[in-house]
Amino acid sequence: AQKVTQAQTEISVVEKEDVTLDCVYETRDTTYYLFWYKQPPSGELVFLIRRNSFDEQNEISGRYSWNFQKSTSSFNFTITASQVVDSAVYFCALSESTTSGTYKYIFGTGTRLKVLA
């Protein structure tokens, strides 16, 4: 069965440190999608990035970067020069194909990041 593992339950860093959030997945699909979401203390879920399984190019967006490695089934998220506003719970998610031709999504249990001033 599809599975997403975020082994880091909680991480604390001091502001300006770099931090990497790990995500390991299991899937039987040949085409799949991976996602990262941010949930700040206010509670909303914010979409950050999508990665297609057939595109292994890594991506950088400002202080955020993502490292997709198909060989190790990982999709890790790095925040460079962390800021207090980065404090949130971060979720990794994986698509799972269905018999109806659409996708449903499996979420990891999340990593709580605390950035201390």
Add this chain to the structure above:
Amino acid sequence: DAGITQSPRHKVTETGTPVTLRCHQTENHRYMYWYRQDPGHGLRLIHYSYGVKDTDKGEVSDGYSVSRSKTEDFLLTLESATSSQTSVYFCAISESSGPRNVEQYFGPGTRLTVT
């Protein structure tokens, strides 16, 4: 921001009563989903819809039913609420089944307490 609203935003109800949560979207997206979020479990899929009147079960569907009579609305019903259904419920929408625009956008959530 995607136009997704959930109602009510907060609800307290008693064990055994029926409860209906509503998700409304203005994006005309085909796919809609209901999740519950509990500490230590992340987000778990309850039911999803891939079109009007087309729905299917997720991993935690027991005790829940859904209906989708029009594109913009997806209703989640707890037929007889139990304390184990105390949770935060999120609705999500997505536009496509791939390869682009498959990401989900979430509503603000509904906090449900069953006493």
